[in-house]
Amino acid sequence: MDNRQEKDMRVVVIGSGIIGSSVAYEAAKAGAQVTVLEAGRIGGGASATSFAWTNATGKRPQPYFALNVAGMRAHLDLAREFGHAPWFHQSGSIEWYSNESDWAAQRDNADLMSNWGYGVEWISKARLAELEPEIDHSAISNSPIVYYPEEGWVHPALYVAWLLRAAKEKWNAEVRPFCGAASIDVHNGVAKAVKTIDGSVYEADAIINCTGSWAANGLDGVPSIPMASNMGILGFTLPIATTLRRQFHMDDLDVRPDGAGRLMIHKISVDSTVTEIQPLDPAGEQALLLLEAVQKVLPAVRKGDMESIRTIVRPIPSDNLTCSGWIPGVEGYYVAVTHSGVSIGPHLGKAVAQEVVGGQAHESLTDFRPDRFLAAKNGMGARS
Incomplete structure (x- = not known):
């Protein structure tokens, strides 16, 4: 050596x-x-x-999970080292699935994460309303709701x-x-x-x-x-009068605050509509698909609220x-x-x-x- x-x-x-x-x-x-x-x-x-989501949710095998948990803890250490961390928001994340066929896998994953020492909370709609009152409960129906309090995001x-x-x-x-x-x-x-x-x-x-x-x-x-890198699409809304503080994950939809009232939106099924980095129209097909998905959860979002939409290649060994x-x-x-x-x-x-x-x-x-x-x-x- x-x-x-x-x-x-x-x-x-x-x-x-x-x-x-x-x-x-x-x-x-x-x-x-x-x-x-x-x-x-x-x-x-x-x-x-x-999307810059700090998490270890669903990471396999266990050494990879442990590596991600170590990273989450290192973010807290780094914030203490600097005395402030304007880039880091550890506000937790919320997850539910609309299809009952997905609930067993959700519970199996949450149970495993909990067994591995990860923070996992099953919460009621009433608790969700306390955390994020602007989320429309009709988008959740009877879905079980998981709250991961240790998760967050980075700018x-x-x-x-x-x-x-x-x-x-x-x-x-x-x-x-x-x-x-x-x-x-x-x-x-x-x-x-x-x-x-x-x-x-x-x-x-x-x-x-x-x-x-x-x-x-x-x-x-x-x-x-x-x-094995792949393509991704992220949408960024105009500033919206919303009090959303936490990211949420519903089916293949991911949404989080991005500062100054803007929301960041990702939807896995929309990623497949592009095969290379290219400029996208904030009033185009992909933007409409993202906004329509979010509107079902956050009524404050409206058609035409997309400010920009971007493509990126995600690095994946x-x-x-x-x-x-x-x-x-x-x-x-x-x-x-x-x-x-x-x-x-x-x-x-x-x-x-x-x-x-x-x-x-x-x-x-x-x-x-x-x-x-x-x-x-x-x-x-x-x-x-």
């Missing part, structure tokens, strides 16, 4: 989303000289268009901004937007530097790829990670689990990619910093190594 612990260790982080900013912040705090390279706007990839752009600002001000990290990585210079099996699209070269003792879906595209000189670790056969090159970036970001940042800067494996990442995708080359394996 390579225990690279020198204070002036040079670390280049590729990508500035939830994961990249978390890793950069923790690596800089651990004593590394950190440079963040971002191909576009800071936090402008998947993190910029994310990713604010999260990224505050962490990178702290990394710069406290530990002199460098953050370079519109500076996309093109290749990794590898000599004798060791990653030495990142070369950017404009030809600049950033030498490094460790390079950490936090590019999300783009990890599948690969950088010249190093292996790529197989991904090919087996749907987090991928974090040293790449076999390329000394000094690390990848951290996950679909659960919002939930596990602050924990993953600490874990990766411990492995890269501290040189010590983090137990929570044992089951999520790149080795499961990539065979070692030239007799060189991942660090233990």
Whole structure:
């Protein structure tokens, strides 16, 4: 194992989303000289268009569930560390299903989550009315209602901004937007530097790829990670006079507040109407489908209330689990990619910093190594 612990260790982080900013912040705090390279706007990839739900609900297998729970707790630790957290809202979430055929699976999942130590409450309509009086009970009918009090959401752009600002001000990290990585210079099996699209070269003792879906595209000189990323659509309403504080999940519909009276809307069945990132009309078909679904639950929403609607590629490793670790056969090159970036970001940042800067494996990442995708080359394996 390579225990690279020198204070002036040079670390280049590729990508500035939830994961990249978390890793950069923790690596800089651990004593590394950190440079963040971002191909576009800071936090402008998947993190910029994310439902950003902090949760471990339904996560399988148990090590993946535990990783998400650790992330939720790390959000609370990070808020205490900063003394405030304008990016984080732990207000809980509410779930019900309109079809009785789904109730058994809902109860099985809630029971398992409870057995694993997760916060689960079955609540009545009367209790729901106390929590969220604007939800129309006719949309619920006789459905059982689950309340997950530990869940919440993040404003990713604010999260990224505050962490990178702290990394710069406290530990002199460098953050370079519109500076996309093109290749990794590898000599004798060791990653030495990142070369950017404009030809600049950033030498490094460790390079950490936090590019999300783009990890599948690969950088010249190093292996790529197989991904099963998929398309998503999110709608953002105009400011609405609503007191909704908690997110709710009904069938395939997800809704939460997004600040200044706006609501964020996601519906799984609408995702399938697009196959690539493209501009969408806030008065178009997808927007109407989202608004119609929400109107049944929140009467305050009206046709024409959509302000913007966006498409995004969600980063998902090919087996749907987090991928974090040293790449076999390329000394000094690390990848951290996950679909659960919002939930596990602050924990993953600490874990990766411990492995890269501290040189010590983090137990929570044992089951999520790149080795499961990539065979070692030239007799060189991942660090233990």
